[in-house]
Amino acid sequence: MGYQAKFRVWRGAGRPDETITATEADGALHDYEVEVNEGEVVLDVIHRLQQTQTPDLAVRWNCKAGKCGSCSAEVNGKPRLMCMTRMSTFDEAETVTVTPIRTFPLIRDLVTDVSYNYEKAREMPAFAPPPGVEPGEYRMQQVDVERSQEFRKCIECFLCQNTCHVVRDHEENKPEFSGPRLFIRAAELDMHPLDDRADRKEFAQAEQGIGYCNITKCCSEVCPEHIHITDNAIIPMKERVVDRKYDPITWLGSKIGRRKS
CATH class of the missing domain: 1.10.1060.10 (Alpha-helical ferredoxin)
Incomplete structure (x- = not known):
C-alpha cells in the first residue's frame, strides 16, 4: 500500500557543504512530498519526482539492478546505490535526504564528475x-x-x-x-x-x-x-x-x- 514520503533533494551546481554561503542559485536542499509504493527503491522515487514535479532534475543511472554503479549518491548522509536502497528501510514519517557524492566535483543536482x-x-x-x-x-x-x-x-x-x-x-x-x-x-x-x-x-x-x-x-x-x-x-x-x-x-x-x- 502506498504512502506520501517526505524527500529532501539537493538541487543546483553548488556543493551541499557550501550551503552556509551558497545562494539559492548556487544550490539548496528542496523539500518534496512524493508517492511511494510497496517494493520501491530510492531511485524509483527520484524518477517519480522527475516525472511529476521536477523534470529538470539531473540524476545519473543506467541498469537499475546494482550492476552499473551509475546511481551513486548519499542517502541520509551514507554513500549508497539508489537502486539498491529500499524505501522499506526508512520509517514512513522519516524525511529521506538525497545529496550527490561528496568527493568529486559537482556538475548539477545529483550528478558528479568522476x-x-x-x-x-x-x-x-x-x-x-x-x-x-x-x-x-x-x-x-x-x-x-x-x-x-x-x-x-x-x-x-x-x-x-x-x-x-x-x-x-x-x-x-x-x-x-x-x-x-x-x-x-x-x-x-x-x-x-x-x-x-x-x-x-x-x-x-x-x-x-x-x-x-x-x-x-x-x-x-x-x-x-x-x-x-x-x-x-x-x-x-x-x-x-x-x-x-x-x-x-x-x-x-x-x-x-x-x-x-
Whole structure:
C-alpha cells in the first residue's frame, strides 16, 4: 500500500557543504512530498519526482539492478546505490535526504564528475603476459583464479573512493593517491601468476600512494558488492611493501639475488 514520503533533494551546481554561503542559485536542499509504493527503491522515487514535479532534475543511472554503479549518491548522509536502497528501510514519517557524492566535483543536482577515477586508472600499467607465451598456452590453477575473483566483482560505483577520507577530506591528496578501487586492481594483478608487466608492489607504494591509507575499513563498509577491500587487498599489499622496503632478511635476500643474476 502506498504512502506520501517526505524527500529532501539537493538541487543546483553548488556543493551541499557550501550551503552556509551558497545562494539559492548556487544550490539548496528542496523539500518534496512524493508517492511511494510497496517494493520501491530510492531511485524509483527520484524518477517519480522527475516525472511529476521536477523534470529538470539531473540524476545519473543506467541498469537499475546494482550492476552499473551509475546511481551513486548519499542517502541520509551514507554513500549508497539508489537502486539498491529500499524505501522499506526508512520509517514512513522519516524525511529521506538525497545529496550527490561528496568527493568529486559537482556538475548539477545529483550528478558528479568522476573522471578522477578514470585518470588514475590510466596511470596503472596494463596487464601483460611474459614474452613468448601465446594465447591458450598458459593454464591457471583454480586457487589462483579464486584469489583475485573477488576483486573482479567491482562495478566501479566509486562509493569506496567517495567515502575514503584521504581524498574526501583532503583535496590536496588526489594527485598522489589512487584510492581503494585502484588498490584492488593492483592487488588483483599482483596475485595473477601471469602478470609480467610491472612490479605492482613498488607501483602501489611509489605511484598510487598506498601508504596514505590507514585502514579504517570505511571503503569496505559501503561496497555494494561486499568486497573485502581492506582485509583482502589493501592490507596484503601494504604488508608486501613493508616486507620489501623494511624487512632486513627480505632486503638482504633481494640484494643477493640481484648480485647472482
